[in-house]
């Protein structure tokens with residue numbers, strides 16, 4: 007309990023409350039505490055949200071690129087004093103209903119966050135997280151498994167060739183294989199020489215082998231200590247009880263230590279600098295115009311919330327949308343086609359970095375990019391920024407602060423990320439949340455001064471701490487790195503005596519035995535099936551009909567925001583139009599309309615909405631092998647902007663104008679963005695291609711989001727501006743076919759007071775659309791050839807997917823398939839692919855909606871071995887005993903899968919889709935009941951029915967040499983090998 011001290015401050019246990027402040031937008035309080043004896047810091051956000059969150063993070067700035075902080079993060083999660091099992095973290099994910107569990111390493115901190123709505127679960131996870139971080143075992147075998155070790159190509163054959171193995175070693179090979187990673191690294195090196203940011207904090211595979219187990223333990227001792235710890239909690243759980251656990255279990259067992267000095271500020275440059283960094287490209291690719299050029303400055307301190315707000319407003323005004331002058335200047339120049347990685351304001355270093363540049367440029371023209379950026383800034387500082395553009399940016403920031411959404415990430419942790427820079431870098435974390443005060447100050451300063459123009463001068467034009475970074479494609483880079491690694495291994499191998507070789511074999515076999523050994527997981531706390539809530543919330547819309555259109559209103563507490571989805575059926579389009587839908591989605595929101603050009607439309611979108619998006623979606627029906635083809639336009643706006651928001655939607659759908667020059671830019675930007683993210687899209691591409699071999703629905707998804715979509719975009723990118731007429735005609739046909747009075751369905755999520763005004767506004771909107779409806783649905787695509795395929799991508803790793811056709815949601819087998827996916831992943835696939843195989847991820851997943859099941863690997867060093875693991879996985883279920891404990895965990899996991907964390911913005915939309923596709927409340931509750939009754943026999947039955955006997959289709963996306971090696975060993979493995 008809190009009590010007053012003689013100084014008038016309050017204390018809770020050994021903690022002093024330093025501050026308690028109101029948070030109006032959150033309807034809660036900000037409480038800042040200090041644990042006096044150890045120096046541990048704590049921030050608590052007290053509010054009525056039941057999704058309680060906990061985080062502890064530690065400043066962990068590395069002094070090299072061995073990946074020490076990142077590998078430590080992995081090893082910390084591999085067993086602790088109280089929980090001596092080999093991965094309590096992954097084990098807990100299956101004994102919990104956590105709405106979020108993860109660990110992150112950034113360039114200068116390591117963080118362990120979780121959130122859950124269940125009180126017992128919170129207590130369980132808190133206990134495990136505290137023991138893991140402060141009392142980990144840090145065993146040498148864990149270091150070898152997660153970090154780095156020697157192994158022979160064949161584990162027990164000392165003459166089969168020496169290799170490096172380790173989860174992080176492979177994870178980083180995959181993570182660094184993109185132009186984006188090259189840009190990030192080059193920025194750190196160029197702008198922060200001599201400071202932690204010049205290193206690759208995740209670890210460079212060239213330097214990871216230099217790390218020793220002792221280095222790792224020393225790093226833990228000085229960094230993971232209460233004196234260096236920052237705690238964060240959020241929610242409706244009483245603070246006293248959480249603090250009591252932290253103090254009893256952790257803080258009471260430590261004495262205060264001196265922590266290392268804070269990260270210094272970068273020494274300001276006298277003059278700007280330049281740097282060139284290579285990134286891996288495919289040997290066959292044409293490297294022309296595939297470079298990126300970025301001008302970047304070190305600017306204001308990331309921990310100063312007011313200066314950061316001003317800088318953020320400036321950055322978004324310059325670059326935030328198609329109307330933004332610096333963005334427009336860059337794109338219009340046609341020196342490149344899309345904004346470079348690193349463009350915008352970044353706050354993940356002690357001093358923020360502002361960057362602007364272009365992708366898809368000729369490296370020789372990097373200087374022109376810099377000149378253009380400088381000239382544009384020069385002009386803007388003289389002429390002044392457009393006031394209404396600045397207003398629009400401020401409106402957007404205000405919108406973001408108002409929305410309390412769990413979309414993408416729990417809101418409880420979004421709050422943490424808002425205050426993190428000030429908390430971590432020594433600013434004022436309260437002011438980071440109390441946005442209105444900073445905003446008022448900014449508005450006051452805007453009134454009588456040129457604050458933003460002065461920022462352009464002081465932080466950019468007159469600031470010599472600047473670098474011009476060019477990242478260039480290098481088709482030989484991967485091969486050089488591979489040869490260097492092999493040469494290093496050969497040199498090590500030459501020095502190995504007989505006993506050294508034997509030790510490597512012994513280590514490998516011991517590690518394998520430990521991975522295979524049965525563990526006693528009963529020491530870990532767990533939820534029971536009885537703790538699972540069995541009911542879903544009943545949500546019923548108020549339905550209005552406006553002419554022939556139907557509108558469903560979901561009335562929910564949205565904090566003054568209206569969410570609107572407009573759905574129309576795209577099955578009326580023929581295939582040649584359907585494949586243009588991804589482009590149409592972009593063109594719809596990025597073109598001109600109603601006599602205004604795209605710049606004016608972009609300006610309107612920013613000024614009156616929280617964003618508008620448009621995309622094709624394919625939704626499975628619950629009971630029959632069928633699906634719904636939807637094109638959905640989604641938008642959101644503050645209630646006070648409802649009218650201009652809906653008028654804007656009317657202009658886009660009824661009066662869209664697509665200019666050839668603008669369309670050319672949109673196509674080029676999309677194509678460039680796809681090509682430069684191939685390293686990150688490998689898994690998605692492999693999965694969609696595999697599923698296209700099983701069902702018509704899969705084939706359609708491949709067309710809209712897979713390699714087919716990439717190919718469509720590549721073809722479009724070759725069309726010259728003057729030849730785009732027919733494409734524009736097709737896009738306009740799509741629009742007039744989709745948006746008709748009779749064919750649109752609208753879903754609105756809003757507060758009660760908005761139902762009438764929105765109904766009136768929608769009446770005008772509907773009246774604007776053309777009448778009539780096409781109801782001759784086009785033929786659906788057939789499933790593709792089932793032949794196994796490999797696609798070559800510029801990555802040094804593999805993504806391997808085997809996919810199976812199973813049963814629909816209402817089929818009695820569907821719940822067992824969902825439990826099977828959890829069971830296979832947790833008892834077999836994760837262990838075989840990640841722990842033993844060194845892949846970053848190994849999955850088993852059931853899409854109960856689409857009636858599909860897949861086994862997949864992510865950033866995997868293997869191909870053949872992985873497919874063999876998939877074969878063995880099926881035998882594992884059929885031939886080995888299924889114990890009750892892992893079965894219960896798999897059921898618990900499946901129950902969490904079907905009941906994700908939501909917020910008002912998600913609920914209405916989700917319910918509308920459920921109603922459309924037959925996922926009724928009754929069916930969902932029946933599904934959950936069936937989940938609880940799944941038995942070991944059920945798992946064996948569905949495995950043998952759907953997964954056994956060579957069923958399944960497979961696709962690998964990988965680097966050329968991995969595919970080549972796999973084909974040499976097993977020539978029949980792939981029937982088709984092509985570049986992506």
Ligand SMILES: [Zn+2]
Nearest residue numbers: 076080174177
């Ligand atoms: Zn990692």
